Amino acid sequence: xxxxxxxxxxxKRIAKWMRTVCISEDGMIFVPSCISSSxxxxxxxxxFDGTPIVNYLNHVFVPSTWMSVEFPKTKEVCAVIEAKxxxxxxxxx
Numbered sequence: 001x002x003x004x005x006x007x008x009x010x011x012k013r014i015a016k017w018m019r020t021v022c023i024s025e026d027g028m029i030f031v032p033s034c035i036s037s038s039x040x041x042x043x044x045x046x047x048f049d050g051t052p053i054v055n056y057l058n059h060v061f062v063p064s065t066w067m068s069v070e071f072p073k074t075k076e077v078c079a080v081i082e083a084k085x086x087x088x089x090x091x092x093x
Contacts, residue, residue, distance in 0.1 A: 001024055001025070001054065002022070003021070003056065004020065004021050004022075004085060004088060005019055006019040006020070006021075006084075007019075016057065018032055018034065020032070020057075021061075021085055022054050022056060022061050023089070028052070028063050029063065029064045029065075029082055029085050030052075030054045030061035030062060030063055031061060031062065031064045031067055031074075031081055032059060032060075032061055033060040033061065034059070035067070035074050035077050036067060036073065036074045037071070039059055042060055042062055042067075045070060046060075046062050049066070051066045064078040064081055064082050065078075
């Protein structure tokens, strides 16, 4: 698992875990569940669906593709995160 931490926005203090995405060995992008709802709600839904979950700094991360389908209001945010991750990893890898 690789972790990519986004820089702290100027003038704002955002927790490290909220600025982090996880990338599995097969390229699956995991996003913080808080972009949709509570960790416990997302964890229950993901577990019920058999969706992989990552725990990082005691917070739940789920695949961005699953999140955008199951919680449609996150579709745009997940798309932006996915595009940025692909941009970053294309440069670093």
